[in-house]
Every structure is written in C-alpha cells, then in structure tokens.
Amino acid sequence: MNSxxxxxxxxxxxxxxxxxxxxxxxxxxxxxxxxxxxSSGGYLTTPELYxxxxxxxxxxxENTYSKVYSSDTDTIFNEVSSATKxxxxxxxxxxxVFMVYSDNYExxxxxxFAVNENESFEYSNxxxxxCTLEVKSIETIxxxxxxxxxxxxxxxxxIGHGWxxxxxxxxxxLDISLAxxxxxxxxxxxxxxxxxxxxNYYPNSDGSCLSKYLVKTTINDVSSISCxxxxxxxxxxxxxxxxxxxxxxxxxYNAAGSPVLKQxxxxxxxxxxxxxxxxxxxxxxxxxxxxLKFVKE
Numbered sequence: 001m002n003s004x005x006x007x008x009x010x011x012x013x014x015x016x017x018x019x020x021x022x023x024x025x026x027x028x029x030x031x032x033x034x035x036x037x038x039s040s041g042g043y044l045t046t047p048e049l050y051x052x053x054x055x056x057x058x059x060x061x062e063n064t065y066s067k068v069y070s071s072d073t074d075t076i077f078n079e080v081s082s083a084t085k086x087x088x089x090x091x092x093x094x095x096x097v098f099m100v101y102s103d104n105y106e107x108x109x110x111x112x113f114a115v116n117e118n119e120s121f122e123y124s125n126x127x128x129x130x131c132t133l134e135v136k137s138i139e140t141i142x143x144x145x146x147x148x149x150x151x152x153x154x155x156x157x158x159i160g161h162g163w164x165x166x167x168x169x170x171x172x173x174l175d176i177s178l179a180x181x182x183x184x185x186x187x188x189x190x191x192x193x194x195x196x197x198x199x200n201y202y203p204n205s206d207g208s209c210l211s212k213y214l215v216k217t218t219i220n221d222v223s224s225i226s227c228x229x230x231x232x233x234x235x236x237x238x239x240x241x242x243x244x245x246x247x248x249x250x251x252x253y254n255a256a257g258s259p260v261l262k263q264x265x266x267x268x269x270x271x272x273x274x275x276x277x278x279x280x281x282x283x284x285x286x287x288x289x290x291x292l293k294f295v296k297e
Contacts, residue, residue, distance in 0.1 A: 023146050023167040023201075026092035026111075027174070029054040029066035033196035035173035049192075052173055058089055060105055065089030068099075068175055090174065099125075099175070110177050113149055113166050123155070125177060132156040141165070143202060153178075168194050168202055228286050234295040237275040239284065243268050248286050255281045 027033040034053040051071045058067050069084040088101040095114040100107050108124045115121065115135050123133045136152040143165075151164040155178065162170050162178045170177045173191055194202035229242045241250065243265060250272060252261040260282070263272050274282075277296045285291045 023148065026097055026167055027054070027196045028090075028092065029056055031196040033174065033194070035169070035194040035202070036192050037172040038190045038192050039172075050172070052175060053084075054090075055084070060089065060100060060107075063091055063107075065091045065100065087175070097174075110175075111164050111169070113151065113164065115151065120156075123178075126155055133162075143168070146201065228292070230284060230292050230294055234297045235274060236297055237273065239272050239274050239294065241265070241270045241272065241284070241286075243270055243286060249288070251285045251288075252277075253283045253285065253291075255283075 032054065034051075036049055036051050039048055039050065051073065053069055053071075054066045055069055056067050058065050067089045068087050070087050071084050073083055086102050088099055090097060090099045090110065092098075095112065096109060097111040097113075098107050099110040110125060112121070115138075117135050117138045119135045120132055122130055124130050133153045133155055136154055138152075139150050140147055141150045142148075146167075148168065149166040151162075153162045153164065155161070164170055164177065168191070169175070173194060191202060228244065231240050231242075247264065247266045248270075250261075250263045250265055250270065251259055252272070252274070254260050260277060261272065261274070263270075272284075274296055279296055281293065282296055283291045283293055
C-alpha cells in the first residue's frame with residue numbers, strides 16, 4: 001500500500017515487464033490491417049489525417065496481392081465503399097515486400113527486411129527513379145510488447161530517408177517506405193495508428209484508430225512503446241482499456257492510494273465498470289506497473 005501511495009504522490013511511472021513476442025509475418029488483407037498517418041509539412045496549410053487499409057486480394061500476372069485502399073475519413077475498412085479509393089496492391093515473400101500501383105501495375109520492391117547493416121543496394125521507389133540505399137543501422141525494438149526489427153536507411157542522393165519497421169512499414173505505414181525532403185531532415189509526417197486482427201501494433205490513445213483519439217508519434221524516435229491506454233476520460237460508467245498482448249491484472253486506486261476495484265483481463269481490448277465509484281480522481285494500473293489517471297464524473 002505504501003508503495004502505491006508513493007507511486008501516486010511521486011507521479012512515477014514504472015513500465016511493466018512483458019514477455020516479448022516476435023511477429024513472424026507481414027500483414028496481408030486477411031489480417032485486415034488499418035493504419036493512419038498525420039501530415040503537417042510540404043504544401044499543406046493545415047495538418048491532415050490519411051486513412052489506409054487492405055480489403056481483399058487480386059491476382060496480377062502469376063502473383064496474388066492484397067489490395068490497398070485509402071480514405072480521407074475514419075472509414076472502417078471492412079468493405080469497399082464510395083469513401084475508399086483503390087491505390088495499389090502488395091505481396092510479401094522471403095522477408096521482402098513488393099507493391100504495384102493502380103495506374104501502371106509495374107511491381108517494385110517496397111521493403112527488404114533481410115538486409116544487413118552497412119549494406120548498399122539499388123532501389124527503384126525513390127520518387128525520381130532509381131537510387132542506392134545504404135543501411136545505417138539495425139536494431140530490435142519493442143512496440144506494444146512485440147519485438148520488431150527497425151532498419152535505418154538513407155538514399156545516396158541525400159534527400160531520401162527511412163526507418164523500416166517489420167510488420168508495420170515506414171513513416172506512413174505500409175505503403176510509403178521512404179520520405180523525401182531538401183534539408184536532410186526527417187519530414188513532418190507521422191504514423192499515428194496501426195492495427196490488424198483487431199490488435200494494436202502501433203500506439204494511439206484508444207483501440208479504434210478514430211481521428212479524435214489519435215496521438216502523434218514520430219517513427220524515427222521509436223525505441224520502446226507501451227500500448228496501455230484508456231478511454232473515455234472523464235468517464236461516467238465504463239472505462240475501456242487497450243492493453244499489450246497477454247493476461248493482465250487491472251487495479252483501480254483512489255486519489256489516496258487505496259484500491260477500489262480489481263479485475264483480470266486476457267484480451268487486448270478490455271473494459272471495467274466504474275459506475276459504482278464516487279465522482280473524483282482515480283488511477284488505473286496494469287500488472288503493478290504503469291498507471292494512468294482518469295476522472296470519474
């Protein structure tokens with residue numbers, strides 16, 4: 001109890017320990033991947049959100065691809081509608097991801113997660129033709145309790161940069177592997193949400209990928225991210241939690257540090273009823289670690 005009070009009073013956040021799992025495949029349309037990125041640079045006068053997802057498969061030549069669609073709204077990508085636009089298709093094989101655009105169907109290499117540090121290789125998706133990419137560094141990072149390979153690359157023309165993350169993609173999700181600018185700096189584009197099979201694989205403030213909940217995150221700074229989040233806040237009756245993979249113990253404490261509720265959860269999306277709690281400030285804790293503050297109205 002004293003330790004909980006010290007944790008609350010000191011506003012100390014302790015990251016929980018999770019058993020890490022290595023994701024073993026790149027998402028396809030069968031996984032219903034959905035991602036959102038935020039852009040505030042270039043020709044844009046106001047920040048904009050862009051929504052993408054995969055719906056169904058198509059055969060081009062002898063290969064089967066997952067079809068990629070975009071939308072300017074919070075479209076839920078369960079089926080093609082007037083709000084979605086077909087932009088191309090992808091396929092993954094042997095740690096490589098290939099793509100074709102809808103306007104020419106010429107296949108090109110999008111990602112190669114089998115590259116080695118300091119390796120250089122020709123790359124055709126450079127915006128203005130073929131360039132040479134150099135692998136600057138490779139590291140293993142933890143996002144939402146899953147391990148991913150993160151590859152830092154740069155183009156020989158000096159204006160192309162990229163951070164490739166296994167099972168997630170680049171700056172803007174799956175479909176854009178490099179970003180370009182003229183100052184040799186990371187561009188003002190940010191992946192803010194990525195999920196498939198109804199699980200979060202990149203953070204946002206709830207599990208829905210809806211624009212009103214999204215939190216901007218710069219992919220180049222990612223080294224370790226917990227996907228523990230709550231909504232709504234303030235709350236009236238039901239608190240919804242987004243959790244890392246695995247089984248968890250959820251505990252709620254009042255402002256004095258006394259436990260008032262405790263519950264087990266085995267799914268990434270959980271909920272806990274707080275209707276019986278008096279109005280006030282509370283803290284929700286997962287597995288004795290990270291704590292988030294919320295207000296009960």
